[in-house]
Structure formats: C-alpha cells, structure tokens
Amino acid sequence: MGNERPDWRLETAPARRRRQPVAFSREAEPLAKDCRERFDREWPDCWMAAAAELDWHEPPEAVLDDSDAPFYRWFPDGRLNAAENCVDRHLEDRKNQLAIRWEGKRGEKRDYTYHDLHRESTALAATLRDLGVSEGDVVTFALPTLPELPIGMLACARIGALHNVVFAGFAPDALVERMTAVDSSALVTCDGYYRDGLAIDQKRKTDAALAALESTVPTVVVDRLGASHEVELEAHQYDYDDLIDQYRGTDVEPVSRAATDPLFHIHTSGTTGEPQRMTHATGGYLAGVTWSARAVFDLAPGTTYWCTADVGWITGHSYVVYGPLARGATVVLAEGNPRYPARHRPWKIIERNGVEVFYTTPGMVRTFMKWGESFPAAHDKSSLRLLGTVGEPIGPDTWKWYYTHVGEERCPIVDTWWQTETGSVVLSTLPGVDEMKPGAAGPPLPGMDVSVVDDEGRELPPGEPGYLTIERPWPSMLAPLESDHYWVLAEYWQEFSDDRADSWRYITGDRAVADEDGYVTIIGRADEVVTIGNRRLGTAELEAAITSVEGVTEAAAVAGSADGDTDLYVFATTAQERDTRDRAAIREAVADAMAERVGEFARPAAVVFTPELPETHSGKTMYRILERIVEDRPLEDSAPLRNPEIVGEIATLWARE
Ligand code: WTA
Numbered sequence: 035m036g037n038e039r040p041d042w043r044l045e046t047a048p049a050r051r052r053r054q055p056v057a058f059s060r061e062a063e064p065l066a067k068d069c070r071e072r073f074d075r076e077w078p079d080c081w082m083a084a085a086a087e088l089d090w091h092e093p094p095e096a097v098l099d100d101s102d103a104p105f106y107r108w109f110p111d112g113r114l115n116a117a118e119n120c121v122d123r124h125l126e127d128r129k130n131q132l133a134i135r136w137e138g139k140r141g142e143k144r145d146y147t148y149h150d151l152h153r154e155s156t157a158l159a160a161t162l163r164d165l166g167v168s169e170g171d172v173v174t175f176a177l178p179t180l181p182e183l184p185i186g187m188l189a190c191a192r193i194g195a196l197h198n199v200v201f202a203g204f205a206p207d208a209l210v211e212r213m214t215a216v217d218s219s220a221l222v223t224c225d226g227y228y229r230d231g232l233a234i235d236q237k238r239k240t241d242a243a244l245a246a247l248e249s250t251v252p253t254v255v256v257d258r259l260g261a262s263h264e265v266e267l268e269a270h271q272y273d274y275d276d277l278i279d280q281y282r283g284t285d286v287e288p289v290s291r292a293a294t295d296p297l298f299h300i301h302t303s304g305t306t307g308e309p310q311r312m313t314h315a316t317g318g319y320l321a322g323v324t325w326s327a328r329a330v331f332d333l334a335p336g337t338t339y340w341c342t343a344d345v346g347w348i349t350g351h352s353y354v355v356y357g358p359l360a361r362g363a364t365v366v367l368a369e370g371n372p373r374y375p376a377r378h379r380p381w382k383i384i385e386r387n388g389v390e391v392f393y394t395t396p397g398m399v400r401t402f403m404k405w406g407e408s409f410p411a412a413h414d415k416s417s418l419r420l421l422g423t424v425g426e427p428i429g430p431d432t433w434k435w436y437y438t439h440v441g442e443e444r445c446p447i448v449d450t451w452w453q454t455e456t457g458s459v460v461l462s463t464l465p466g467v468d469e470m471k472p473g474a475a476g477p478p479l480p481g482m483d484v485s486v487v488d489d490e491g492r493e494l495p496p497g498e499p500g501y502l503t504i505e506r507p508w509p510s511m512l513a514p515l516e517s518d519h520y521w522v523l524a525e526y527w528q529e530f531s532d533d534r535a536d537s538w539r540y541i542t543g544d545r546a547v548a549d550e551d552g553y554v555t556i557i558g559r560a561d562e563v564v565t566i567g568n569r570r571l572g573t574a575e576l577e578a579a580i581t582s583v584e585g586v587t588e589a590a591a592v593a594g595s596a597d598g599d600t601d602l603y604v605f606a607t608t609a610q611e612r613d614t615r616d617r618a619a620i621r622e623a624v625a626d627a628m629a630e631r632v633g634e635f636a637r638p639a640a641v642v643f644t645p646e647l648p649e650t651h652s653g654k655t656m657y658r659i660l661e662r663i664v665e666d667r668p669l670e671d672s673a674p675l676r677n678p679e680i681v682g683e684i685a686t687l688w689a690r691e
C-alpha cells in the first residue's frame with residue numbers, strides 16, 4: 035500500500051532533501067488522485083460521500099433539490115440531529131476520550147470527555163427549554179473562548195434551537211443589532227474575561243445591550259472571573275452553574291430536524307458593508323464540514339487538533355466545533371490570544387497536548403516570524419503532522435517560514451480558502467494527495483466548481499485576474515431564510531447560461547487568479563469589506579462609528595499590512611477651518627468611537643485627515659487606492675476617479691504619519 039499512496043511534494047523543495055515519512059493519510063485514504071474526476075463525473079451524487087459521514091434518523095434518498103435555484107436544498111428528505119452527530123454517537127466507542135481540552139489564560143485547564151460533553155450540553159439544553167426556548171427559536175451567545183460556548187451551541191442543536199454567536203468583543207450597539215436581527219429569545223453571556231491580563235467587564239456591556247432591547251430576554255451568565263468579581267443578577271438573569279446543577283441528569287432527546295432546517299445564524303458583512311444575517315442548514319452544513327474535516331484536515335477519531343480561531347467566527351463554528359467533534363477528534367481550545375502572556379505559549383500548548391493538526395492565520399504566523407524561530411525551536415513539535423491557514427493570502431515567505439520552523443519540513447500545509455457563506459473549505463490542496471504551491475490557496479476541492487470571471491461574467495483564461503465565483507451548488511452553502519431571499523439573490527447570485535444549461539453563479543466577492551493547473555491565488559476582496567485579525571467587518575459599520583464623531587464629515591476605513599500585521603487605518607475628512615489642536619482631539623475621539631461602537635479590536639492604527647477621499651464618478655470611495663497607499667504599493671491603478679489629483683496629496687499626508 036505504501037508505494038501506491040499518492041505522494042505529496044513541495045514544489046520548491048530542493049530535490050536532494052530527504053523526504054521524511056508523513057503519517058498520511060489514514061483518513062484521506064479514499065481520496066486518491068482521481069477523486070476530483072470521480073466527483074465531477076458523478077456530481078451531484080458524489081456528495082452522498084459527505085452525507086455518509088453522518089448518522090441520520092432518516093437517511094436522505096435525494097441529494098439535491100434545485101427546483102428553487104439558487105436556493106438549493108441539500109439532502110431534502112433526510113432527517114438528523116447535529117448534536118447527536120457531534121456527541122451522542124461517540125458515546126459507545128469513546129465516551130472517555132477527551133473531546134475538549136480548554137486552556138485558560140491564567141494557566142487553568144478544564145477537560146471534557148465526550149461523556150462530559152454529553153452531560154453538560156444536555157443539562158444546558160434542559161435549562162434553555164425551561165427558560166422557554168423551543169425548536170426554531172434563536173439563542174444568542176456573547177461569550178469568549180470558554181467551553182460553555184461549544185457546549186451551548188450543542189445544547190441548542192439538541193433541542194432544534196438556532197444559535198447566534200456574537201463575537202464577545204463587540205460593543206453593546208453591535209450586540210443589540212445582531213440580537214434584534216434574529217429575534218433572539220435568550221442570551222448566554224459571562225461576567226467578564228481576561229484580555230492580555232486585564233479583566234474585561236462583559237456583564238456591564240451586555241446589561242447595556244439588554245436595556246436597549248425592546249423586550250426582556252432571559253439571560254444566563256457564566257462565571258468566568260470567579261470570586262474576584264461579584265456579579266449582580268437582575269430579574270430574568272440566572273447564574274449558569276446554578277441552573278446546570280439543577281438540570282444535570284435530565285434526559286433530553288435530540289430533536290429530529292429536517293436536513294434543510296436551519297442550524298444557526300451568524301453575522302457577516304457583505305457589499306453593503308452592514309452586518310448581514312447568514313443562515314446554515316443542518317444537513318448540508320454538517321455534511322460539508324465533517325467531510326472536509328476529514329479530507330482537508332485529516333481528522334480521525336482521537337486526533338488532537340488545535341485551531342486558534344475564535345469560536346464566534348465561522349472558522350470556529352465549522353472547524354473548532356462541528357467538523358472536529360463530528361469526527362470524534364480531541365479539540366484544544368485556548369482562551370485568548372495565543373501570543374499572550376508569553377511568546378512560548380503556542381509552542382507549549384502544542385508540546386504538552388501533542389497537537390497533531392494546527393490551524394491558524396497568516397497574520398499569526400507573521401507574528402511568530404517577527405519574534406523569531408528560537409521560540410518554536412525550543413519546543414518539541416514532533417507530534418505535528420499537518421498545518422493549515424485561513425483568512426487571508428499567505429505570502430510565499432511566510433509560508434516557507436511556517437513550513438520550515440513550525441512544520442520542520444515534514445508537515446504539509448493546507449492553505450484553505452472559504453467564507454462564512456460557503457460554510458466549509460472550497461479551495462485547498464488535499465494533504466497526501468496534491469502538490470503544494472506556496473502562495474496559492476489551491477485547486478477547488480472535489481465536487482467544487484470554481485471559476486475566475488471578468489466584469490461580464492466571462493470565464494478568464496489562466497493568468498488573468500478576475501472575480502472568483504462558484505458555479506455549482508455545494509452542501510454547506512448558505513441557506514438563507516425565505517425572508518432573506520431577496521437581498522441574498524442580489525448580493526450573491528448571478529444568472530448565466532452556457533452549453534450546460536441556464537445556471538446560477540455564486541459571487542464570492544474576492545478577486546483571484548488561476549494558473550494552468552487550476553490552482554487559485556487569492557488577490558483580495560473586491561468589495562467594501564475589511565478583514566482584520568481574521569474578523570470580517572463591513573466598512574459601513576466602521577465608518578458609521580467614525581462619522582458619529584463631531585467634526586468628521588466623511589471617512590474610509592481600510593485594512594493594510596504596513597509592517598507585517600494587518601491593521602486598520604482611517605482616512606477622514608473634517609469640517610473646514612479646524613486647527614491642528616482640534617484634530618488631535620478628533621483623532622482620539624475617532625479611535626474611541628470605533629472601540630466603543632464596534633469593539634476594542636477595531637481601534638485604528640492611524641487616523642489620517644485629508645481634504646477629500648478618492649472617489650469614482652458615481653461617488654464611491656476607491657478603497658483600493660487607499661490600501662495601496664497604506665501598503666506602500668505602486669499607485670498604478672487606472673480606475674477612473676472623479677478627483678485623481680487627491681491621490682498624491684493623500685500619499686504625502688500618509689507619509690507624514
Ligand atoms: C478571505 C473566513 C486568502 C477572503 C473563513 C474571503 C482568504 C474572506 C483565505 C472570508 C485564504 C479566507 N486565502 N483569503 N486561504 N481564507 N480568505 O467570511 O477574502 O470571515 O472572502 O470566513 O476571507 O472571511 P470569513
């Protein structure tokens with residue numbers, strides 16, 4: 035078998051380098067070189083392979099219902115429960131295996147076996163039910179990376195309620211907006227949490243949000259800070275532990291859900307820049323993340339795996355909670371920033387837990403790189419066998435550093451491209467199967483049909499940059515509620531016809547270029563969305579915060595990596611005739627407004643005042659020009675501007691910063 039196994043190769047590796055044996059690919063075994071052709075030939079039936087990863091109450095007979103395209107319905111006649119797939123079905127074979135190991139900021143550790151996970155999530159399910167949450171209702175979570183977050187998500191899934199996880203760092207306004215949008219029936223939050231050593235009062239923040247809501251929602255408060263922090267509970271507020279103690283041992287049968295029933299909401303940003311309510315369906319989503327957790331991340335029952343993403347973002351939903359737990363893996367959950375408190379922390383976590391698969395962002399790797407290789411070198415990383423990245427393009431230099439100093443030239447890297455809307459990985463090499471090309475995300479996964487097109491929707495030949503689109507539906511795709519169909523259609527779908535049939539094309543919002551081998555390199559977003567610390571934010575939301583400051587008339591927020599880390603920069607125009615003293619105050623007020631209205635993470639690295647913003651003739655801000663200025667890239671953009679003369683002036687103002 036060993037000789038027949040497909041070889042993975044690093045294109046740039048010198049031929050003389052001795053290739054070390056890689057523990058591949060136990061789980062990717064059925065994914066031979068020809069699987070792409072096979073999936074293509076058998077599409078859409080090929081996706082039954084993903085459905086087969088799950089346990090069903092009623093296994094689906096039909097793969098795809100496309101009668102209401104582009105609102106595709108996957109496995110339409112199947113029924114299942116997501117929590118049962120992530121928890122209950124493991125009890126027979128691995129109830130005492132670690133499901134979640136949580137490492138707190140202060141060196142605390144909490145272990146949950148699959149048995150524990152079952153007990154705790156069932157108790158919370160019983161609690162929520164008694165607080166009035168029923169099937170189809172929505173529960174909002176405003177929690178940092180605590181075990182109670184995955185437990186809570188699974189508790190919801192158990193009773194067929196939808197979770198709506200809102201990043202804990204969001205300010206009250208942002209939380210209210212995201213709770214109202216889903217008509218949330220309950221809230222789970224905590225007293226506070228630590229950020230880089232500081233205790234952050236989360237309760238005060240959520241109380242402010244609760245006061246702004248129109249109706250009272252029952253609120254469950256997790257005690258994170260312990261005795262050091264007294265919390266006052268008001269009417270309809272409950273202590274998490276008190277409730278769980280009452281309900282522990284109560285049996286809650288997993289509710290049977292149609293595959294097409296929604297599993298959760300999550301907010302993202304689209305071209306309008308405002309937060310958008312996204313929805314994923316139970317069967318297709320879970321099948322997609324479970325299949326890719328196996329094919330891309332090679333997760334097997336018992337594999338120890340660490341993904342540094344916040345559970346509150348899609349990466350955390352798909353590849354901290356659902357995919358890995360459905361596969362029966364052991365998930366390491368590290369609270370807070372892996373960079374804090376010490377530069378050795380990430381490597382210690384890997385060393386002491388025997389992490390086999392590590393998934394992080396290029397930004398994090400760039401930080402590790404800046405600190406130097408002595409930190410990873412000081413630790414035993416021999417347990418690692420596969421590395422991954424997500425969130426932004428990883429440049430070849432960063433890639434090579436990751437490959438050499440973390441992967442010890444032994445571990446393949448999967449550069450996974452995907453989005454909140456796609457639910458699971460779309461572009462990636464398959465470890466043990468495909469060659470890697472540093473800098474290029476990779477070819478589409480088997481069954482995925484990706485193309486790069488021009489403004490008119492015409493497919494572009496290799497080498498020509500254009501818009502990244504997806505031409506055939508896939509199981510974990512967005513499954514919007516009917517009331518969202520109207521805007522989702524306008525935002526994401528384009529109708530086209532080719533020789534196959536009239537069809538729909540999903541617009542990703544990214545610009546990209548494909549090569550002769552079908553490997554896709556991502557250039558960046560084509561729309562008004564910034565990605566900061568792997569958090570996707572609409573510029574409109576940020577700019578509303580900026581222009582709330584008196585004296586600011588217009589603003590543009592851009593993300594850029596001026597010195598390795600991606601930071602947020604603000605360009606703003608002010609009411610005339612203000613002297614420079616005023617400006618210093620405005621600058622500070624802008625930074626505060628962004629931190630208060632959006633979140634501390636949105637505090638900008640710089641605020642630059644300019645007489646005008648670069649604009650198209652239709653008055654849209656040309657973000658691309660500002661990004662180029664921030665990143666010190668040549669300004670050759672030929673896009674027609676209403677005010678081309680302003681570009682040089684902004685560049686000068688920027689240089690003075
Ligand atoms: C970007 C995160 C380059 C891209 C999973 C996409 C990437 C947006 C990559 C989605 C990658 C994600 N290479 N760019 N490997 N992965 N992106 O919804 O612009 O938070 O559209 O989902 O991140 O961000 P989202």
